[in-house]
Amino acid sequence: MSKKKTLFIVSAVVLVVCAVLGFTYWSLFVKDNGVSEYDKLKQGMKAWENMAYDGVSVYVPEDYEETSNDYYNYYIKDDARIVLTSEEVENDLVNYVAYAISAYREITDGFLLKEEFEVVQLNTTVRVVEFDYTLALESGNKNISCMTAYILNNGRAYILTCTADTDVYQNYRDDFERTYKTFCITESNDENSKK
Numbered sequence: 155m156s157k158k159k160t161l162f163i164v165s166a167v168v169l170v171v172c173a174v175l176g177f178t179y180w181s182l183f184v185k186d187n188g189v190s191e192y193d194k195l196k197q198g199m200k201a202w203e204n205m206a207y208d209g210v211s212v213y214v215p216e217d218y219e220e221t222s223n224d225y226y227n228y229y230i231k232d233d234a235r236i237v238l239t240s241e242e243v244e245n246d247l248v249n250y251v252a253y254a255i256s257a258y259r260e261i262t263d264g265f266l267l268k269e270e271f272e273v274v275q276l277n278t279t280v281r282v283v284e285f286d287y288t289l290a291l292e293s294g295n296k297n298i299s300c301m302t303a304y305i306l307n308n309g310r311a312y313i314l315t316c317t318a319d320t321d322v323y324q325n326y327r328d329d330f331e332r333t334y335k336t337f338c339i340t341e342s343n344d345e346n347s348k349k
Contacts, residue, residue, distance in 0.1 A: 192276065195335055203227075207240050210305070210312050213336040215329045234318045234326040236333055243311045247272075250311050251281045251304050263295070264288030276338035280305050286320055299323035303334035312337075 199213040203220055204227050214236055218229035228237040243250050251270070259265045269284040281304045289296045297320035305312045314337050316330035 192336070195332060199332065199336065202229075202238065205238075207238070207310075207312060209307055209340055210238075210240075211336070211338055211340045212238060212314060212333065214333055218329075231326070231329070233322050234316070234329065236330070237315045237317075239313045239315070240310050241313075242309055243306065244309070247279060247281050247304060247306045250306065251283060254302070254304065254313070255283060255285075258285065258287060262287040263290040264297075275335060278305055278338040280334065280337055282334055297321070301327070301330040301334065303337050305337065305339060307339050 196213050198216055200216050202212045202214060205211075206226065214229045215231070218231045218234070218236060220227055220229055222228065226237065226239060228235060230236075245253070255267065255270075264287060266286045267283070268286065270282070272279060272281045274280070282301065283304075284299075284301045286297065286299045289298070298317050299320045301316045303314040314334055316326070316333060318326045
C-alpha cells in the first residue's frame with residue numbers, strides 16, 4: 155500500500171474517532187447542561203407537600219393547589235384533581251390493578267377502559283390505567299375521566315388518581331401524565347425491583 159493510502163486511512167480513522175468522542179462528550183456534558191430526563195420532567199413541578207406515606211415520591215404541577223378533606227390531602231386546579239391514597243395488599247401489582255378495575259366497574263354506572271400499561275421508571279414498576287366512568291346522580295349523569303397509576307411496596311399499594319370531568323379531561327391529561335412519570339419508590343424495595 156502506498157504512503158498516501160496509508161495516510162488517508164489513518165486520517166479517516168482519526169477523524170471518525172474524534173467525531174465519536176466529540177459527540178459522546180457533547181451528549182453527556184454539553185447537551186441540556188447535564189440535566190437528566192427526570193430533572194427535566196420535574197421542571198415546573200413541586201414535590202407533594204405533607205406526604206402521608208414514607209418511601210414514596212411524587213411531583214405535581216406548580217399551578218395545582220393543595221387542599222384536604224378528613225381522609226387525605228390532594229391537589230386541585232379548576233376541574234382537575236390529583237389524589238394519592240394507599241392500602242395494605244396481599245397480591246401482586248397486576249392482580250391488584252385487576253381488582254381495582256373490577257371495583258370501579260361495580261360501583262359506577264358506566265365504565266370504559268381506554269388503556270392499561272406498565273412502565274419501569276426510577277427503578278419502580280408502575281401500572282397505569284386510563285378510563286372513563288359515569289355516576290348516575292339525582293342531578294343527572296356525571297362523566298369522569300381518570301388516569302390512575304399504581305405501585306406496590308412492601309405489602310402496600312400506592313394509588314395516584316388523576317381525574318377531571320370527561321368534557322375537559324384533555325386539558326389536564328399532560329399534567330396527569332407528567333405527574334405519574336414522577337411517581338416512584340424512594341427506599342429500597344425488593345418486591346418492586348423483582349418485577
